[in-house]
Amino acid sequence: MFSWLSRPKGLVGLDIGTSSVKAVQLRRLRKGYQLVALGIAPLHPDTIVDGLIMDADAVSNAVRRMFEENKIDLKDVAVSVSGHSVIVKRIAVPHMKADELRGGIAWEAEQHIPYSVEDVNLDFQILRSGDNGKGEMDVLLVAVKKDIVNQYLAVISAAGLRAAVVDVDAFAMENAFEMFEKxxxxxxxxxxxxxxxxxxxxxxxxxxxxxxxxxxxxxxxxxxxxxxxxxxxxxxxxxxxxxxxxxxxxxxxxxxxxxxxxxxxxxxxxxxxxxxxxxxxxxxxxxxxxxxxxxxxxxxxxxxxxxxxxxxxxGNPLREITADPRKFDPEYLSFIAPQMAVGVGLALREPEDGA
Missing domain, CATH: 3.30.420.40 (ATPase, nucleotide binding domain)
Incomplete structure (x- = not known):
């Protein structure tokens, strides 16, 4: 989603949650996706509090061990954030092209968020490009505090990984939903x-x-x-x-x-x-x-x-994803699947989503 990061050839979905870290790696097939790797590692209850990483070493070590234990070699990840540091707001703006809006999104954000635009990373999603009858179009404005994003980027770097996409949990979840539901x-x-x-x-x-x-x-x-x-x-x-x-x-x-x-x-x-x-x-x-x-x-x-x-x-975000039963126990996948929704949604992100 956010646009200051690099463009790798593939991504691992890395869900850094309050109680655990989770990773999902997929391989694109001619039709659909195949599960390559999946991992989960617990975190101590006080490691992340209210979206703030209180023990960065504990998180980076958990991520590193999870990648090693599940033999995940890919270093580029998509990660997401949630909580009070994230603002997602539906706004109406004058009808314009996406490139024009990108140039003026900071001004629009100043009217709608309680933080200085200097302190946040901004992005947007046009909900419907058609005119709403008032010469306006509906847009989802997304603002994430830079200090929170920087915490996550630092943890990922300390784990020996590279963040290619920073997303929002709500949109990662939606991305997974689109995979398994009509x-x-x-x-x-x-x-x-x-x-x-x-x-x-x-x-x-x-x-x-x-x-x-x-x-x-x-x-x-x-x-x-x-x-x-x-x-x-x-x-x-x-x-x-x-x-x-x-x-x-x-x-x-x-x-x-x-x-x-x-x-x-x-x-x-x-x-x-x-x-x-x-x-x-x-x-x-x-x-x-x-x-x-x-x-x-x-x-x-x-x-x-x-x-x-x-x-x-x-929901079962793994339902439409093929998995080798010799490598992944079907009963375990069925059990763990609901917890992996954000990770699956992130793993489905394309590298250009961060560009």
Whole structure:
């Protein structure tokens, strides 16, 4: 997405999340893609906080080990950012060509973001090039604070890699979705990636992103609530959160905690949808597709479906990607796939996307 980086021949999708780092390498075939490598490595809970890398050495070491253990030789990566340092805003600008807009995007950004344009990297995506009836066109303005981007670039460099594309989680998730789902021309789909610290929402209509939002109500809220409600430590709460057994506690005992946080999450999603409909003149949401580690929380899809009165499913970004069963266990791929949505979307990026 952003345009100050080099142009390699191929990319590894590198998803640097709060609880883990993930890598995906694909090979383009005549029809579709083949999985070349896939890896995941955990991070300590305090390594990345609110999108800020607190322990750069821990992240770069985890990335380096992950590449070595999974025999990933390619050094050029596509990475993405999310959270409060990222602003994605739909704006209306006078109708013009993309090259003209690129020359004036800094002036447009000054009217819409709370930061100095000197402190951010800017990009944009034209939603619809046609006139909206007012001599204007709709554009998604993207601004990411330079200090956050520089943190990620430094970690990647320390791991012996090169960043060729810097993207935004919401768009990487959308890129993966386009690989495994068919969307109707007027269908409105809400993509939701539930990570440890951030839930990313991207509402797309007819294959075009119309609204994005990052919320801090995510997987960690469940962990913290289980710790507080049942007197567990972090490791015990994480096990119970994902449906495992902890001595002296079971999933049935945790159910009231799940229901409480599920209700909070449903309320947060509902408010986002209402904002989309009211301020963006958006249509009704037709369905929700979940991804991220949080999508596997016990009974979450059914709870959200009931609360939102919408079909809710867990997406599989690896579904249309071929994989050698001698190298990749099909059951493991099916299990891990929802967590790899951002990584897959990044791996699908072309080198020229960073140019």
């Amino acid at each position: 969307v109707g021309r007027d269908e409105v789909v809400a993509l939701m990636n539930i990570g440890a610290a951030v839930t990313t929402i991207n509402v797309i209509r007819g294959g075009c992103s119309e609204f994005t939002r990052d919320s801090s109500l995510a997987g960690n809220r469940y962990t913290e609530s289980l710790q507080k409600g049942l007197g567990l430590n972090y490791e015990q709460a994480e096990i119970l959160k994902m449906g495992g057994a902890v001595q002296g506690h079971d999933v049935a005992e945790a159910r009231p905690v799940f229901e409480m946080v599920n209700g909070e999450l449903a309320g947060e999603i509902r408010r986002s949808f209402e904002f989309y409909r009211s301020s963006m003149q958006g249509g009704a949401i037709d369905r929700v597709v979940l991804s991220g580690g949080g999508s596997r929380l016990p009974d979450l899809p059914s709870h959200l479906s009931h609360a939102l009165e919408l079909p809710v499913e867990i």
